[in-house]
Amino acid sequence: MANAVWTFFTRVKPMSYIETRQVGHILEIKVNRPEKHNALSPEMYRDIARAYGELHRNPDLRVALFHAEGKHFTSGVELDKWAPIFGNGKGFEIGEGEIDPFGLQSERHAKPVVMAVQGNCFTWGVEMMLNTEVRVAAEDTRFAMLEVKRGIFPCGGATLRLPQQMGWANAQRYLLTGDYWYAPESLRLGLVQEVVPVGQQLDKAREIAEAIARAAPLGVQNVLKSTRLAWNEGEAAAAVRLFPELLPVMQSEDAAEGVASFLQRRDAVFKGR
Numbered sequence: 001m002a003n004a005v006w007t008f009f010t011r012v013k014p015m016s017y018i019e020t021r022q023v024g025h026i027l028e029i030k031v032n033r034p035e036k037h038n039a040l041s042p043e044m045y046r047d048i049a050r051a052y053g054e055l056h057r058n059p060d061l062r063v064a065l066f067h068a069e070g071k072h073f074t075s076g077v078e079l080d081k082w083a084p085i086f087g088n089g090k091g092f093e094i095g096e097g098e099i100d101p102f103g104l105q106s107e108r109h110a111k112p113v114v115m116a117v118q119g120n121c122f123t124w125g126v127e128m129m130l131n132t133e134v135r136v137a138a139e140d141t142r143f144a145m146l147e148v149k150r151g152i153f154p155c156g157g158a159t160l161r162l163p164q165q166m167g168w169a170n171a172q173r174y175l176l177t178g179d180y181w182y183a184p185e186s187l188r189l190g191l192v193q194e195v196v197p198v199g200q201q202l203d204k205a206r207e208i209a210e211a212i213a214r215a216a217p218l219g220v221q222n223v224l225k226s227t228r229l230a231w232n233e234g235e236a237a238a239a240v241r242l243f244p245e246l247l248p249v250m251q252s253e254d255a256a257e258g259v260a261s262f263l264q265r266r267d268a269v270f271k272g273r
Helices: 042-057 079-086 124-129 158-166 168-175 183-189 201-214 217-233 235-250 253-264
Strands: 006-008 018-023 026-031 063-068 113-117 120-122 134-138 142-144 180-182 194-196
Touching (some): 018 042, 026 042, 042 063, 063 201, 113 124, 113 201, 124 142, 134 201, 158 168, 180 183, 183 194, 217 235, 217 253, 235 253
Parallel strands (some): 063 113, 113 134, 120 142, 134 194
Antiparallel strands (some): 006 018, 142 180
16 A cells, blocks of 8 residues: 555646546545535536546556545436537547546446445446446445436436346335435445445455455456447357457466466466457
8 A cells, every 4th residue: 555646637727626646456436525425517527537447447446446535425416517428429528548437428338347335336436336337335325317306307327337236126226216315225235345334434345355466357347348249239248258358368377377376276367468
């Protein structure tokens, strides 16, 4: 932890409130606007997209840890600033080298994202969560998709992914009403993988991120690629790609290290090549 340095994207775009730091092979992305309950501005969105782009490109990064400062993960978006964007008919616009954290524009992140949430986690918080791989919630977390109470409907992926991940009728129950649901139900339905006491969510999420970072990077990235392919295009399409995608991984230094560590009864040390 001693060599970790926070990078403030506010140097590029003032008042963005998105901070990153690299800790080992983990990219930590922190939303730091607690005085406004981490309400998302367009500038903050672009800075998160830049952080996802860095995760995607940087070979030294293996996993991201996404979290927010304060009692609440987020109260939602700054709707007055987003309304013109929502109404432009084009959707979210990203720049060169950026990755849409909602996973709707162009390519998706190729490395896993672990997310920790607490307190209120509304609208964009839920939609970014649905585009992550592992989620940890504090036991006080409540979720909501409030758009139908604001005259609009979700456009960050909830209509696509919440029915898949929660079940059709369960998702419609909340998408159509804007009502709250809570951490225990999210755990029961598989939307989150851990529910922990308040204040422990980041530590648990970091523990999971560290476990991913210790695993073989090429193996991890191909797990994500294969499971997404099966999810989006079906098992048959993913099955056809299994062994062709496995071949270059089997020829990697990490695969040789995996075999050597097995024979020598020790923990493997992977290099991502």
